[in-house]
Amino acid sequence: MQAARLNNLGVAYMNQQKADKALKFFEEAHALQPQFFSADLNRGIALLNLQRFTPAEAILLAAVRRQPASARAWYNLGILYRSQGRLEQAIHVFQEVAKIDKDDPDTQYFLGFLFTQLQKYPEAVSAFQNALRLNPFHASSEFGLAKALQREGDSNSAREHVARFQHLVQAKVAAPISLVYGEQGKYSLAEQSSVVPLVPLPIPVHFVSIASEAGLARENATRAVPQKEVSPTAATLRSALGPGACLLDIDRDGLLDIYIAAQDSQRPAALFRNLGKGHFENVTDASGLASSLPGLGCSAGDYDNDGLTDLAVADSAGVHVFHNEGNGKFKEVTTQLGIKDTGAFSINFVDYDHDGDLDLYITHIVDAPLSQAALVLNSNVYVSNSLWRNNGNGTFTEVTRETGVGGGTSSLGALATDFNNDRAIDFVVTSASTKPIVLLNPREGAFRAIDPWQGEAPGPTTGVIALDFDKDGWMDLAFSHLAAPGLSLWRNLGGSKLERVALPKLNWVRGFGLVALDHDNDGWIDIAAVGETEQGGEIRLFRNRGPQGFEDVTHATGLDKIKLQHPRALLAGDFDQDGDTDLLITQNGGDPVLLRNDGGNRNSWIRLALHGLNDNKSAIGTKVEIYAGTVQEKWETVSSSGYLSQSSPEVLAGLGDAAQADVVRLLWPTGVVQDEIERSARSRQSIDEIDRRGSSCPVLFAWNGR
Numbered sequence: 001m002q003a004a005r006l007n008n009l010g011v012a013y014m015n016q017q018k019a020d021k022a023l024k025f026f027e028e029a030h031a032l033q034p035q036f037f038s039a040d041l042n043r044g045i046a047l048l049n050l051q052r053f054t055p056a057e058a059i060l061l062a063a064v065r066r067q068p069a070s071a072r073a074w075y076n077l078g079i080l081y082r083s084q085g086r087l088e089q090a091i092h093v094f095q096e097v098a099k100i101d102k103d104d105p106d107t108q109y110f111l112g113f114l115f116t117q118l119q120k121y122p123e124a125v126s127a128f129q130n131a132l133r134l135n136p137f138h139a140s141s142e143f144g145l146a147k148a149l150q151r152e153g154d155s156n157s158a159r160e161h162v163a164r165f166q167h168l169v170q171a172k173v174a175a176p177i178s179l180v181y182g183e184q185g186k187y188s189l190a191e192q193s194s195v196v197p198l199v200p201l202p203i204p205v206h207f208v209s210i211a212s213e214a215g216l217a218r219e220n221a222t223r224a225v226p227q228k229e230v231s232p233t234a235a236t237l238r239s240a241l242g243p244g245a246c247l248l249d250i251d252r253d254g255l256l257d258i259y260i261a262a263q264d265s266q267r268p269a270a271l272f273r274n275l276g277k278g279h280f281e282n283v284t285d286a287s288g289l290a291s292s293l294p295g296l297g298c299s300a301g302d303y304d305n306d307g308l309t310d311l312a313v314a315d316s317a318g319v320h321v322f323h324n325e326g327n328g329k330f331k332e333v334t335t336q337l338g339i340k341d342t343g344a345f346s347i348n349f350v351d352y353d354h355d356g357d358l359d360l361y362i363t364h365i366v367d368a369p370l371s372q373a374a375l376v377l378n379s380n381v382y383v384s385n386s387l388w389r390n391n392g393n394g395t396f397t398e399v400t401r402e403t404g405v406g407g408g409t410s411s412l413g414a415l416a417t418d419f420n421n422d423r424a425i426d427f428v429v430t431s432a433s434t435k436p437i438v439l440l441n442p443r444e445g446a447f448r449a450i451d452p453w454q455g456e457a458p459g460p461t462t463g464v465i466a467l468d469f470d471k472d473g474w475m476d477l478a479f480s481h482l483a484a485p486g487l488s489l490w491r492n493l494g495g496s497k498l499e500r501v502a503l504p505k506l507n508w509v510r511g512f513g514l515v516a517l518d519h520d521n522d523g524w525i526d527i528a529a530v531g532e533t534e535q536g537g538e539i540r541l542f543r544n545r546g547p548q549g550f551e552d553v554t555h556a557t558g559l560d561k562i563k564l565q566h567p568r569a570l571l572a573g574d575f576d577q578d579g580d581t582d583l584l585i586t587q588n589g590g591d592p593v594l595l596r597n598d599g600g601n602r603n604s605w606i607r608l609a610l611h612g613l614n615d616n617k618s619a620i621g622t623k624v625e626i627y628a629g630t631v632q633e634k635w636e637t638v639s640s641s642g643y644l645s646q647s648s649p650e651v652l653a654g655l656g657d658a659a660q661a662d663v664v665r666l667l668w669p670t671g672v673v674q675d676e677i678e679r680s681a682r683s684r685q686s687i688d689e690i691d692r693r694g695s696s697c698p699v700l701f702a703w704n705g706r
Contacts, residue, residue: 001195001629001630002032003029003030003032003033003036003039003193004029004036004193004195004630005193005627005629005662006025006026006028006029006032006039007025007026007029007036007038007039007042007191007192007193008192008193008627008662008663009025009662009663009677009678010022010023010024010025010026010029010039010042010046010190011042011189011190011191011192011663011675012662012663012665012675012677013025013675013677014042014045014046014049014181014182014189014190015182015665015673015674015675016675016677017180017181019046019049019050019181020046020050022042022046022190023043023046023047023050026039026040026042026043026046026190027043030043037063037066037067037070038191038192038193039193040059040062040063041059041060041063041070041072041073041076041190041191042190042191043059044056044057044059044060044063044073044076045076045188045189045190045191046190047059048060048076048079048080048083049181051083053080053083053084056080057077057080060073060076060077060080061077064077064096069100070100071097071100071101071104071187072187072189072191074093074094074096074097074100075093075094075097075107075185075187075188076187076188077093078090078093078094078097078110079110079184079188081093082110082113082114087114087117087118088118090110090114091111091114091115091118094107094110094111094114095111097187098111101187103134104134104185104186104187105130105131105132105134105135105138105141106131106138106177106184106185106186106187106188107185107187108127108128108130108131108134108141109127109128109131109138109140109141109144109177109185110185111123111124111127112124112125112126112127112128112131112141112144112145112148113144115127115148116144116147116148116151119151121148121151121152122152124144124148125145125148125149125152128141128142128144128145128148129145132145137168137173137174137443137444138174139165139168139169139173139174139175139176139177140176140177142161142162142164142165142168143161143162143165143176145161146158146159146160146161146162146165149161172354172355172670173443173444175671182673194632195630195632196471196546196632197523197630197631197656198546199522199524199544199545199546199548200522200523200603200656200657202520202522202543202553202556203520203522203599203600203602203603204599204602205519205520205553205556205557205580205597205598205599205600206557206558206598206599207557207558207559207562207582207583207595207596207597207598208558208595208596208598209562209593209594209595209596210278210594210595210596211591211592211593211594213278213279214278214279214280214575214594215272215279215280215281215282216258216272216280216591216592216594235369235370236294236367236368236369236370237365237367237368237369237370238294238296238316238345238365238367239263239264239294239316240370240588241296241345241412241568241588241644242261242263242294242295242296242568242586242588242644243260243261243262243263243267243294243295243296243568243569243586243588243644244260244261244295244296244297244298244314244346244568244569244586244643244644244645245258245259245260245261245298245569245571245584245586245592245644245645245646246258246259246298246299246300246311246571246640246645246646247259247300247571247573247584247646247647247648247649248300248309248311248646248649249309249649250271250273250287250308250309250324250328251273251326251327251328252307252308253274254577254609254684255274255275255276255575255577256274256573256574256575256648257271257272257273257274257280258270258271258272258274258280258584258592259271259272259289259298259300259311259313260272260586260592261295261296261297261298261313261314261315261644262291262292262293262294262295262315263294263295263588263589264292264294265292267589268284268290268291268292269284269289269290269291269292269295269313270282270284271283271284271287271289273328274575276576276577277576277577278575278576278594278596283328286328286329287328287329287330288322288325288329288330288331288332289311289313289322289330291313291315293315293316293317294315294316295313295314295315295316296314296315296344296345296346296644297313297314297344297345297346297347297363297413297640297644297645298311298312298313298314298347298640298644298645298646299311299312299347299348299349299360299639299640299646300312300349300618300639300646300649301349301358301616301618301620301639302324302358302616302617302618303321303349303357303358303360303390304323304357304394305356305357305612305616305617306324306617307617308324308325308326309324309618309649310322310323310324310330311324311330312347312349312360313347314344314345314346314347314362315344316367317342318340318341318342318343318344319334319339319341319344319347319360319362320332320334321333321334321337321339321360336394336395337394337395337396338395338396338397339360339388339396341362341386342383343364343365343366343367343383344362344363344364345363345364345365345411345412345413346362346363346411346412346413346414346640346644347360347361347362347363347640348360348361348362348414348415348416348639348640349618349620349639349640350416350425350620350621350638350639351425351615351616351620351621351669352387352389352403352416352425352427352441353389353443354423354424354425354443354621354669354670354671355390355392355670356392356612356614356615356616356669356670357390357392357616358390358616358618358620358639359387359388359389359390359396360387360388360390360396361385361386361387361388361405361414361416361427362385362386362387362388363385363407363411363412363413363414363429364383364384364385364386364410364411365383365410365411365412365432366383366410383410384400384406384407385400385405385406385407385411385414385429386398386400386406387399387400387403387405402445402446403445403446403447404439404446404447404448404449405427405439405447407429407431407437409431409432409433409434410431410432410433411429411430411431411437412430412431412432412461412462412463412643413429413430413461413462413463413464413640413642413643413644414427414428414429414430414464414640415427415428415429415464415465415466415477415638415640415641416620416621416638416639417466417475417636417638418475418623418636419438419440419466419475419492419495420440420494420495420496421473421474421495422495423667423671424440424441424442424443425441425621425669426438426439426440426441426447427439427441427447428464428466428477430461430462430463430464430479431460431461432460432461432462432482433460434460435453435457435458435459435460435461436458436461436464436477436479437449438450438451438452450496452496452497452498453490453497453498454497454498454499456500458479458481458488458490459481459482459483460481460482460483461479461480461481461482462479462480462481462482462510462511462512462643463479463480463511463512463513463514463641463642463643463644463645464477464478464479464480464514464641464642465477465478465514465515465516465527465641465642466516466636466638466641467516467525467527468525468633468634468635469489469501469516469524469525469527469544470491470546471546471632471633471634472492473634474492474493474494474495475492475634475636476489476490476491476492476498476501477489477490477492477498478490478514478516478527478529479514480511480512480513480514480529480531480643481510481511482510482511483509483510484506484507484508484509485503485505485506485508485511486506486508486509486510486511486529486531487503487506487508487511487514487527487529487531487540488500488503489501489502489503489527489550501549502549502550503527503542503550504540504542504550504551504552506531506540507533507534508531508532508533509531509532509533509534510531510532511529511530511531511532512529512530512531512532512567512568512569512570512643513529513530513567513568513569513570513571513585513586513642513643513644513645514527514528514529514530514570514642514643515527515528515529515570515571515572515583515641515642515645515647516572517572517581517583517652518581518600518633518652518653518654519541519543519557519580519581519597519600520543520580520599520600520602520603520654521579521580521600521601521602521603521604521605521654521655521656522603522654522656523628523630523631523632523633523653523654523655523656524543524544524545524546524633524654525544525633526541526542526543526544526550527541527542527544527550528540528541528542528570528572528583529542529570530564530567530568530570530585531567532566532567536563536564536565537563537564537565537566537567537587538554538560538562538564538567539554539559539562539564539567539570539583539585539595540552540554540559541553541554541557541559559595562593562595564585564587564590564593565587565588565589565590566587566588566589566590567585567586567587567588567593568585568586568587568588568643568644569584569585569586569642569643569644569645570583570584570585570642570643570645571583571584571585571642571645571646571647571648572584572647572648573647573648573650573652574607574648574650574652575594575596576596577684578601579600579601579605579607579652579682580597580598580599580600580601580605580652581597581600581652582594582595582596582597583595583597586644586645600654601682603654603655603656603657604628604654604655604656604657604658604659604681604682605652605653605654605655605681605682606626606628606652606653606655606661606664606679606680606681606682606683606685607650607651607652607653607683607684607685608624608650608651608652608653608664608684608685608687609649609650609684609685609686609687610622610624610637610650610651610666610687610689611686611687611688611689612668612669612689613688613689613690613691614668614670614672614689614691615668615669615670615672615689616669618639618649619637619649619668619689620637620638620639620649620669621636621637621638621669622636622637622666622667622668622669623635623636623666623667624636624637624651624653624664624665624666625663625664625665625667626653626655626661626663626664626665627661627662627663627665628655628656628658628660628661628662628681629655629656629657629658629662630656631654631655631656631658633653633654635651635653637649637651650684655681658681659681660678660679660680660681661676661678661679661680661681661685662677662678663675663676663677664676664677664679664685664687666687666689668689672689672690674687674689674690
């Protein structure tokens with residue numbers, strides 16, 4: 001385990017462009033465990049990047065003899081031969097890589113480049129075309145193809161590919177390959193150690209209801225603005241499905257504040273400012289967020305990158321975007337932004353085009369009296385979802401038609417996640433009438449809907465979360481359902497398929513809110529959810545035991561004592577800043593329920609507050625990998641997730657018994673990889689995105705080769 005830790009530290013230093021320091025860690029790992037292939041191979045990669053070609057070649061040749069199926073070993077040997085001008089040998093080596101991985105576009109690019117150097121232009125054209133077939137956004141292959149076609153005398157086609165290359169680079173859709181470490185393809189990267197440890201023994205964790213003492217009880221709620229009130233007797237589908245809620249830091253004090261959407265005039269919208277140590281103050285009237293219009297989803301994010309978190313709310317009148325003016329005050333700016341929307345159900349701030357500012361994705365349903373709810377939800381009558389692109393100048397433009405994200409059914413929720421690990425944000429959309437929709441982001445043009453289910457598929461769904469529960473680097477999906485079983489979990493198989501994963505049995509007739517959390521900080525991501533049985537509402541907590549599956553620990557944590565009235569949204573965050581994850585539940589017709597986690601912080605933890613620079617300031621869409629001793633886990637920072645909710649914008653990751661996080665690896669939305677090394681445990685770590693314009697940190701084409 002120590003050798004794996006040393007190797008991972010070496011990988012982190014490689015990502016920081018410190019190959020000399022990385023080499024020392026790789027050598028220590030190799031000395032500690034001579035048969036550790038990754039550490040030995042990484043010695044060769046570090047030496048290659050230090051241009052110490054003779055010892056690098058000896059190590060890489062030994063690596064390919066030892067593991068002939070290692071594409072990474074062959075690939076780096078090919079880079080070495082190319083660097084030395086040994087072109088024929090380099091071609092032979094890259095052809096070996098192509099036999100191992102026929103779908104790697106970078107291998108084809110290098111073959112095209114080498115054939116061009118040898119003036120074998122037909123072979124070069126074929127290789128570049130193969131690269132572009134595998135990755136239409138491979139900028140270097142566009143340029144290489146143009147050059148090869150020009151040498152063949154096809155000037156017209158060459159000009160077309162030069163123009164395509166210029167477009168990809170200028171639009172920041174792709175970046176060309178360079179000689180810098182990290183910019184020569186996924187196989188050029190040092191190999192990370194992947195150690196899946198045993199799940200530790202459980203520790204005592206108990207959840208305690210503290211809503212009343214925290215200041216969230218109904219008597220503390222403000223009266224909303226009286227105009228446009230909706231009669232409590234005018235029950236509709238929308239009013240029965242809410243309210244939603246968002247966790248956000250309205251004043252940059254590092255504490256989680258709470259916004260709860262209105263249910264009706266008797267239960268208006270409320271904004272609770274966190275005073276610290278689990279106490280809140282109702283500041284709704286002064287905030288400018290008072291409303292009694294039945295509210296559903298909400299989303300928090302800094303859409304104008306001014307450093308203050310803004311808020312978007314869906315209610316019976318449509319979408320409202322509130323700009324954070326500072327000092328706890330918000331101002332509605334929907335009209336000024338150019339956003340026009342009615343029938344909204346949920347909202348999601350997301351940088352779908354990776355241009356550094358937050359766009360807005362909105363789902364819709366058709367409202368109806370409760371007596372007709374089932375008929376409406378299961379009919380073909382629907383309002384298209386909508387996507388609004390942030391123009392970066394204080395306005396938004398609707399791009400629903402050109403992006404193809406409108407959908408064909410009543411959509412309840414949407415989650416932004418990188419489903420296929422191609423660094424582009426995809427959408428998973430839940431539906432009340434059909435199975436969910438997975439929309440893959442092509443980076444240009446319309447999203448592509450796929451059907452990833454193998455035979456069995458989930459039925460009508462309400463909420464959705466993404467979590468890497470099995471530590472394989474792919475974001476898995478969990479859904480809540482409007483009918484039995486109420487909750488389901490699906491393993492992501494390589495970004496193209498989903499397979500059902502067994503969960504403890506529920507007797508729910510419908511499910512609503514759900515969250516991914518590490519409730520006991522053991523380094524394994526758990527699932528909590530709320531739903532309704534024939535007897536009433538309840539919350540359930542499933543502990544992740546790795547290969548042994550999930551265990552229902554609802555009784556062991558005291559959550560079976562929590563009585564709920566029509567629970568809806570479920571949110572997770574460390575409200576009292578003590579290092580373990582607390583829970584918040586909204587109720588239809590009842591007060592919010594705040595559950596304090598007592599005991600989870602007995603295990604080690606780290607809380608990460610991320611701040612974008614060239615990316616959106618909220619850091620929404622950032623991938624986070626954490627390595628601490630034997631613990632490794634992957635998270636994504638998202639805005640809205642679950643059901644009508646947005647949990648904490650900070651990542652609270654359990655570290656088991658580790659004294660520090662050895663490596664915190666961030667993949668920012670625009671592609672910058674940033675490694676933070678040896679960050680202290682049991683602390684809140686504020687991390688700013690590095691300025692790639694003033695650093696040597698590269699833009700990578702892969703996330704640890706996955």
